[in-house]
Amino acid sequence: MDWKPEHSVGIREIDDQHKKVIEIISRIEQSVKLQRGWREIVYDVVDLRVFAKSHFEFEEGLMRMFGYKEYTKHTGEHEHFFRKLTEIESKSVSNLVESELLKFLRDWLKNHILVEDKSYAEHILSGASILKATVPTLTSVKLTYITTPQVV
Ligand SMILES: [Fe+2]
Numbered sequence: 001m002d003w004k005p006e007h008s009v010g011i012r013e014i015d016d017q018h019k020k021v022i023e024i025i026s027r028i029e030q031s032v033k034l035q036r037g038w039r040e041i042v043y044d045v046v047d048l049r050v051f052a053k054s055h056f057e058f059e060e061g062l063m064r065m066f067g068y069k070e071y072t073k074h075t076g077e078h079e080h081f082f083r084k085l086t087e088i089e090s091k092s093v094s095n096l097v098e099s100e101l102l103k104f105l106r107d108w109l110k111n112h113i114l115v116e117d118k119s120y121a122e123h124i125l126s127g128a129s130i131l132k133a134t135v136p137t138l139t140s141v142k143l144t145y146i147t148t149p150q151v152v
C-alpha cells in the first residue's frame with residue numbers, strides 16, 4: 001500500500017504522519033510475505049504501535065481543540081485499530097499469512113483516512129474556531145495530547 005495524493009486530508013502534518021503509518025504497515029506486510037521470523041518483524045510491529053498511538057493522540061487533540069462533533073465515534077475507530085493490532089501480535093508469522101489480519105489493517109487504514117480523517121480535517125479547514133477553554137499554552141500542547149485526554 002502506497003500513500004497517494006487522493007489520501008491527502010489537506011493538512012500536511014497529518015498527511016506526513018499517514019505516510020509513516022502506511023510505510024510501517026507495508027514493511028510488516030513485506031516481511032510477512034517473505035516469511036521472515038518474528039524476531040525481525042517485531043521491531044516494526046512495536047514501531048507501528050508506538051507511532052499509531054502518537055498519531056491518534058495528535059488527531060484526537062486536534063478534534064478536541066476544534067470541537068469536532070464525531071470525536072467519540074472517531075476515537076472508537078482508533079481503539080478498534082489497536083484491538084486488531086493486538087490480535088496480530090498474538091499470531092505466528094505463518095498464521096498471519098493465512099489470517100488476512102494485515103490486509104484488514106491496511107483496508108481499515110485506507111478507509112479510515114478517506115472517510116473519518118478527511119471528515120475531521122474538513123471540519124477544521126472549513127474555518128472551525130478553536131475552543132479557547134481547551135487551548136493550553138504552547139509549551140504544554142504536546143504533553144496535553146499525550147497525558148490528559150479529555151472529551152470536550
Ligand atoms: Fe483518525
Ligand SMILES: [Fe+2]
Nearest residue numbers: 018059113117
Ligand atoms: Fe489518521
